[in-house]
Amino acid sequence: MSKHLSRDLEALEQDLLAQSSIVEGMILRASHAIAELQSGLLVKLLADEDQVNRGEVRIEEECLKLLALHQPVAVDLRRVATVMKINADLERIADLAVNLGQRAQSLVRFTSFHFPGRLEEMVDVAISMVRDAIDAFVRLDVDLAREVRLRDDQVDDLNREVIDDLQEMVRSNKGDIEPAMYYFSASRHIERIADHATNIAEDVIYLVDGEIARHRNEDLSFF
Numbered sequence: 424m425s426k427h428l429s430r431d432l433e434a435l436e437q438d439l440l441a442q443s444s445i446v447e448g449m450i451l452r453a454s455h456a457i458a459e460l461q462s463g464l465l466v467k468l469l470a471d472e473d474q475v476n477r478g479e480v481r482i483e484e485e486c487l488k489l490l491a492l493h494q495p496v497a498v499d500l501r502r503v504a505t506v507m508k509i510n511a512d513l514e515r516i517a518d519l520a521v522n523l524g525q526r527a528q529s530l531v532r533f534t535s536f537h538f539p540g541r542l543e544e545m546v547d548v549a550i551s552m553v554r555d556a557i558d559a560f561v562r563l564d565v566d567l568a569r570e571v572r573l574r575d576d577q578v579d580d581l582n583r584e585v586i587d588d589l590q591e592m593v594r595s596n597k598g599d600i601e602p603a604m605y606y607f608s609a610s611r612h613i614e615r616i617a618d619h620a621t622n623i624a625e626d627v628i629y630l631v632d633g634e635i636a637r638h639r640n641e642d643l644s645f646f
Contacts, residue, residue, distance in 0.1 A: 428493045432502055435485055436561075439506050439513075442478045443557045445471055446513045446520070450553060450616065453523035454546040457609050458538065462528040468521050475517040482510045498630075505630040509560065512619040512626075516553065519612045519619075526609040533602035539588050542610060545581040548574060549613050552620035559627045568631075571624035578617035585610040 449471045456464040486507045489495070495503060530536070552571050559568040589603045589610075628634055 449520035453520040456527035465524040468524040479514040505626045508626045522612045536602040539585045541584045549617040556620045556623035568624040568627040575621045582614045
């Protein structure tokens, strides 16, 4: 690898890490908004989303410029491809964080509705997945990336529990249908954040091992 390619790759990855920091902050703010019904946080989320959108375009342009200028091969080509894919997932996570803020704004009118307890746990796991997936990328840690993938099942299970709880609440009180639907939507957004974190973890596996890990079950046994 030439020193110019190495320098440009390092700069590219630093831009990606700055992007991930903004996105992680957005998830945290969105989780506070939905847990504490703070509609005012939506303004900051929208401003951050605009910054993330502009950053996504800039990073993608830098990736394309690097490909044209240096024509990397092997692991260097995988690094550029991985940055492009992670960049796209981070932008989608930012969109989902805004969606959560919008659900919080809608729920302000229903402060007496019981907050689904499992939702907070679900948020915590999803946030940890995003953080650890990016950490796995920085450290090229395949073991951590695989562990993030497995954690997605925990979020899926919690999502089902939240939905079951909401359905039970609605059965007990038909007047709770509207807030229950907002929380159902929030739960789905959190589940999608975890999915994107899983995508990032799979991208790390591809970067380090050259293995396409999508659609594979880590626990699959062959007889």
